[in-house]
Amino acid sequence: MSHAVIKKTLISMAIAGAATLAQADVVIGVAGPHTGAYAAFGEQLWKGAEQAAKDINKAGGINGEMIKLVKADDACEPKQAVSIANRLVDSDDAVAVIGHFCSSSTQPASNIYAEAGVLMITPASTNPTITDRGLPNVFRVCGRDDQQGDVAATYIVDKLHAKRVAIIHDKDTYGKGLADAMKASLNAYGTKEVMYEGLTRGEKDFNALVTKIRSVNADVVYFGGLHSEAGPLVRQLREQGSKAIFMSGDGIVSDEFVTVAGGPQYVKGVMMTFGANPMSYPSGKEVVKEFRAEGYEPEGYTLYSYTAMQVAAAALSHANLDPIKGAEWLHANSIDTVMGKKAFDAKGDLTVSDYVMYQWDDKGKYHQID
Amino acid sequence: MDIVLQQLVNGLTLGSVYGLIAIGYTMVYGIIGMINFAHGDVYMVSAYLTAISIALLTFFGVESFPFIIFGALVFTIVITGAYGWVIERVAYRPLRNSSRLSVLISAIGMSLILQNYVQLSQGPNQQGVPTLITGAFRFHIGDGYVQITYMKVLILLIALAGMGILTYIIQKTKLGRMCRATQQDRKMASILGIDTDKVISSVFVIGSAMAALAGVLVTLDYGAFDFYIGFIMGIKAFTAAVLGGIGSLPGAMLGGLILGLSESLFAGLVSSDYKDVFSFSLLVLILIIRPSGLLGKPAVEKV
Numbered sequence: 001m002s003h004a005v006i007k008k009t010l011i012s013m014a015i016a017g018a019a020t021l022a023q024a025d026v027v028i029g030v031a032g033p034h035t036g037a038y039a040a041f042g043e044q045l046w047k048g049a050e051q052a053a054k055d056i057n058k059a060g061g062i063n064g065e066m067i068k069l070v071k072a073d074d075a076c077e078p079k080q081a082v083s084i085a086n087r088l089v090d091s092d093d094a095v096a097v098i099g100h101f102c103s104s105s106t107q108p109a110s111n112i113y114a115e116a117g118v119l120m121i122t123p124a125s126t127n128p129t130i131t132d133r134g135l136p137n138v139f140r141v142c143g144r145d146d147q148q149g150d151v152a153a154t155y156i157v158d159k160l161h162a163k164r165v166a167i168i169h170d171k172d173t174y175g176k177g178l179a180d181a182m183k184a185s186l187n188a189y190g191t192k193e194v195m196y197e198g199l200t201r202g203e204k205d206f207n208a209l210v211t212k213i214r215s216v217n218a219d220v221v222y223f224g225g226l227h228s229e230a231g232p233l234v235r236q237l238r239e240q241g242s243k244a245i246f247m248s249g250d251g252i253v254s255d256e257f258v259t260v261a262g263g264p265q266y267v268k269g270v271m272m273t274f275g276a277n278p279m280s281y282p283s284g285k286e287v288v289k290e291f292r293a294e295g296y297e298p299e300g301y302t303l304y305s306y307t308a309m310q311v312a313a314a315a316l317s318h319a320n321l322d323p324i325k326g327a328e329w330l331h332a333n334s335i336d337t338v339m340g341k342k343a344f345d346a347k348g349d350l351t352v353s354d355y356v357m358y359q360w361d362d363k364g365k366y367h368q369i370d
Numbered sequence: 371m372d373i374v375l376q377q378l379v380n381g382l383t384l385g386s387v388y389g390l391i392a393i394g395y396t397m398v399y400g401i402i403g404m405i406n407f408a409h410g411d412v413y414m415v416s417a418y419l420t421a422i423s424i425a426l427l428t429f430f431g432v433e434s435f436p437f438i439i440f441g442a443l444v445f446t447i448v449i450t451g452a453y454g455w456v457i458e459r460v461a462y463r464p465l466r467n468s469s470r471l472s473v474l475i476s477a478i479g480m481s482l483i484l485q486n487y488v489q490l491s492q493g494p495n496q497q498g499v500p501t502l503i504t505g506a507f508r509f510h511i512g513d514g515y516v517q518i519t520y521m522k523v524l525i526l527l528i529a530l531a532g533m534g535i536l537t538y539i540i541q542k543t544k545l546g547r548m549c550r551a552t553q554q555d556r557k558m559a560s561i562l563g564i565d566t567d568k569v570i571s572s573v574f575v576i577g578s579a580m581a582a583l584a585g586v587l588v589t590l591d592y593g594a595f596d597f598y599i600g601f602i603m604g605i606k607a608f609t610a611a612v613l614g615g616i617g618s619l620p621g622a623m624l625g626g627l628i629l630g631l632s633e634s635l636f637a638g639l640v641s642s643d644y645k646d647v648f649s650f651s652l653l654v655l656i657l658i659i660r661p662s663g664l665l666g667k668p669a670v671e672k673v
Contacts, residue, residue, distance in 0.1 A: 203602055204599065205592065239506065241506070241508065256495060259497070259594065
């Protein structure tokens with residue numbers, strides 16, 4: 001190498017170094033439904049990520065660089081998810097994204113992050129196809145719907161001994177995916193559903209569907225979808241006098257479920273699958289205390305979002321802020337988080353899933369039951 | 371048998387709500403020939419007003435259910451009517467003599483303004499009202515039963531009364547006569563001394579009041595709403611208005627009932643996945659056979 005070339009290289013390295021120094025923040029997007037009918041979940045994601053970023057920054061940031069969060073609102077609309085994903089990548093220069101929430105938004109957005117080489121960690125999207133497509137930059141810190149559906153099916157067959165199961169879904173990626181996964185497991189255990197139908201997201205009148213559920217004498221109604229439809233559905237079931245057990249997945253984990261159902265008297269007895277209580281891990285005690293000190297109960301996906309931020313920060317710090325190298329590192333190593341030790345398989349799924357059954361009580365709270 | 375009867379009850383209550391909202395579309399179209407796309411959002415505003423009025427009434431110590439419901443109805447209808455008046459004044463009257471397209475765009479803009487205004491001022495979350503009326507009639511038929519909640523009965527009765535009062539106003543009162551005259555020929559009506567601007571304003575107020583009636587009833591029944599409920603409800607009610615013949619008052623009510631019944635019966639007896647496909651196919655079919663809807667009058671081109 002000639003002297004001149006070395007000199008040039010040194011200069012360019014110096015410039016590059018200066019550029020890195022000038023950009024002193026690590027930009028991380030928090031993408032989810034911050035407005036719209038599912039805004040309660042967006043709030044959980046934001047609160048968790050915000051607290052995690054605050055704690056990481058207090059401890060010195062990622063390799064000395066401060067995390068700067070950017071809120072990106074997809075309103076659970078796939079189209080909007082794509083446009084905000086482009087915005088995060090192009091104009092915000094995000095290196096990592098915590099999100100999205102709805103699987104139907106996460107799926108198209110993840111393609112954009114993959115092209116741009118941005119690390120994506122979803123705290124909540126459970127549809128199997130999110131990680132099944134082999135994108136190297138996609139991870140999730142929650143379980144998969146096939147695992148979740150299987151827990152529900154096993155419970156229906158082994159504990160409830162129910163023979164007549166009606167399966168309802170909301171025709172969306174998450175809801176139908178979960179309902180299909182549950183149906184597949186149920187059929188594998190030798191029980192055939194008596195009804196399998198979809199409803200329309202955004203509607204509030206499901207009386208016709210409820211009458212049909214009554215007409216097939218269902219013992220169990222399994223619903224794949226979110227609380228804004230689950231609430232009216234369970235209320236109208238009870239109003240028409242049906243006593244069938246109502247069971248759903250992690251799409252109804254929000255206090256708002258009680259509000260939309262019209263009060264605790266309607267949600268009483270509703271069952272749902274969700275990860276083992278995220279607040280129960282010893283490593284998360286301090287953080288839960290911190291949240292409560294600020295008057296916020298870290299319910300639902302709040303701690304998942306916190307965990308996702310910790311995972312992203314760990315990956316970025318080990319790869320010197322390179323998201324692609326960070327993703328490689330994540331596939332091979334495990335991370336200590338507020339929800340215990342997390343490790344990822346080759347697809348980006350957690351190596352251990354922890355779905356358990358919960359039940360809502362007559363005060364509008366949920367408890368683990370097994 | 372019991373299932374079919376239950377589906378008829380479901381369809382009737384849903385259909386009467388569609389009908390009430392469809393009235394607003396059909397009256398406005400009849401009188402100024404525009405489609406008021408903000409009407410669904412006026413209905414949405416009335417849902418929020420219902421919750422606010424219930425909160426206010428309980429705050430002032432009113433605890434008897436009939437008073438709360440009556441108070442909520444009066445409060446919501448008056449304020450929603452005011453919304454209708456303001457919307458017409460602000461967004462449509464300045465465009466009275468411009469092309470139809472401008473008014474249409476203005477209506478879409480108004481719809482977005484209302485949605486975003488409510489989202490920003492009331493928050494984007496799902497909202498709910500407490501259940502005021504519980505309990506139901508149960509009729510046993512053979513092995514099965516038909517169950518009708520008291521709330522559903524109330525919806526049917528109040529919707530029927532609302533439609534009755536409206537028909538009386540349009541057919542028997544001076545205001546109704548002025549409305550009908552303006553609908554037939556706005557220019558001639560104004561030459562004969564009718565203040566057509568005032569008539570158009572009152573049509574907006576009446577349409578909004580009907581949407582408010584539906585808003586109170588639906589909010590009390592389902593108990594849940596958000597700033598986006600106006601969209602689907604607006605589309606359904608607009609469909610009902612077109613189905614019955616846009617511009618025709620009995621047509622709107624009939625269209626609402628047909629739409630509600632066809633949705634319920636199809637969802638209940640065939641498949642709920644395809645109920646909207648069925649309803650809209652029915653709309654296409656009816657429009658092919660009767661282009662101006664079931665009770666609509668064919669448009670006569672004036673030369």
